[in-house]
Amino acid sequence: MRAARLSVVTAVATAAALTAVTGCTQKSTADDAGTIEVTAADSKCDTSVKSVPAGQVTLKIENKGSKATEVEIVFPDDRIVSEKENIGPGTKYTLTAEVKAGSYEIACRPGMKGHGVRQKLTVTGGSVAKRDPRLDKAVADYRAYVQEQADATLPAVETFVKAVKDGDLAAAKKAYAPSRIGWERTEPVAESFGDIDPKVDVRADGLEDGQKWTGWHRLEKALWQDKKIGAEEKTLADQLVTDLKDWQERVGKADITPTSMANGAKELLDEVATGKVTGEEERYSHTDLVDFKANVEGAQKSYELLKPVVRGNDKALTAELDKQFAALNTLLDKYRADQDSYDFTSYDKVGKADRKELSDAVNALAEPLSTLAAAVVK
Numbered sequence: 001m002r003a004a005r006l007s008v009v010t011a012v013a014t015a016a017a018l019t020a021v022t023g024c025t026q027k028s029t030a031d032d033a034g035t036i037e038v039t040a041a042d043s044k045c046d047t048s049v050k051s052v053p054a055g056q057v058t059l060k061i062e063n064k065g066s067k068a069t070e071v072e073i074v075f076p077d078d079r080i081v082s083e084k085e086n087i088g089p090g091t092k093y094t095l096t097a098e099v100k101a102g103s104y105e106i107a108c109r110p111g112m113k114g115h116g117v118r119q120k121l122t123v124t125g126g127s128v129a130k131r132d133p134r135l136d137k138a139v140a141d142y143r144a145y146v147q148e149q150a151d152a153t154l155p156a157v158e159t160f161v162k163a164v165k166d167g168d169l170a171a172a173k174k175a176y177a178p179s180r181i182g183w184e185r186t187e188p189v190a191e192s193f194g195d196i197d198p199k200v201d202v203r204a205d206g207l208e209d210g211q212k213w214t215g216w217h218r219l220e221k222a223l224w225q226d227k228k229i230g231a232e233e234k235t236l237a238d239q240l241v242t243d244l245k246d247w248q249e250r251v252g253k254a255d256i257t258p259t260s261m262a263n264g265a266k267e268l269l270d271e272v273a274t275g276k277v278t279g280e281e282e283r284y285s286h287t288d289l290v291d292f293k294a295n296v297e298g299a300q301k302s303y304e305l306l307k308p309v310v311r312g313n314d315k316a317l318t319a320e321l322d323k324q325f326a327a328l329n330t331l332l333d334k335y336r337a338d339q340d341s342y343d344f345t346s347y348d349k350v351g352k353a354d355r356k357e358l359s360d361a362v363n364a365l366a367e368p369l370s371t372l373a374a375a376v377v378k
Helices: 131-165 169-185 188-194 196-198 214-224 231-253 258-276 288-313 315-333 351-368 370-377
Strands: 018-022 037-041 045-046 051-053 055-063 069-074 079-085 091-098 101-111 115-122
Touching: 018 037, 018 069, 037 069, 037 101, 045 101, 045 115, 055 069, 055 079, 055 196, 069 091, 079 258, 131 169, 131 231, 131 258, 131 288, 169 188, 169 214, 169 288, 188 196, 188 231, 188 258, 196 231, 214 231, 258 288, 258 351, 258 370, 288 351, 288 370, 315 351, 315 370
Parallel strands: 037 055, 051 115
Antiparallel strands: 018 091, 037 045, 055 091, 069 079, 069 101, 101 115
């Protein structure tokens, strides 16, 4: 589950396409004309310039507030086109993007809630250089993978929803985790689907003010904590199918780029480290390891499709990523019945030391993964 968003619209193709690259660096790769100093605080978001030329732009972000913040580049319709979450108080981060001419906003969201404080950004003239055709193939293949996952998710969700509507608590519990696998595999590009993520995968503590709680986790609470299925849950089950059919239709129009694949994989691993290794994601069902494995598979798919280009640009990085993905997958395999099943150990049975081992393995992968996007566009 990514952080909940305000009203974002369906991701559609637009003339103002943006390709984003994120990474922590000591030195900007953009020239001075494309550098924007962003000072974030609890109630402000100051930017050093309001206009930059098209091409590469670098946001040098410093959080001077008392809360963790999120900094985003967004289209005027509120779709997120590049972001960095969880920038802690007193810390800095560099966010680099390639942009075409158009209108954008830079948003700082202290506490990672609400609309945030925003500054307009105008990108003038010019164009972004043509990319390696192998990256176009990677995007096409990844879109096909996401579509395949969406298509496979609907029957699994319909099985889950039928059990809910039948009032069969045991069957609904059994069908819950399998119904989420396809969605979790596609989370590296969850932001590309507009407002679907906060509709289907938000937790109670991720709700915005006034947002109704819908989706999987609302039903998870009913099944495991409340231990009952009422009329409201049956209505929410139908809504889950409706929202996921909408997601299924959006895949072909979503704005997916090589760098959104790379950056999304890194952001997802960060989320695994902060919200899934801790047990927060599936706090009622304790099916966290199913989500965890599916997330790793989705991140690895992004990487494998980008690997032919990355290998040529940074062979050492691909060797390290191969090593760390293999190590994490081997560790996860310790917790499932067999190599082909998603029958994982209930996460409440995983002790503190084992959780730390999982966390260390995720962090060991996340570190080199943070440089993947930069290697894509070298």
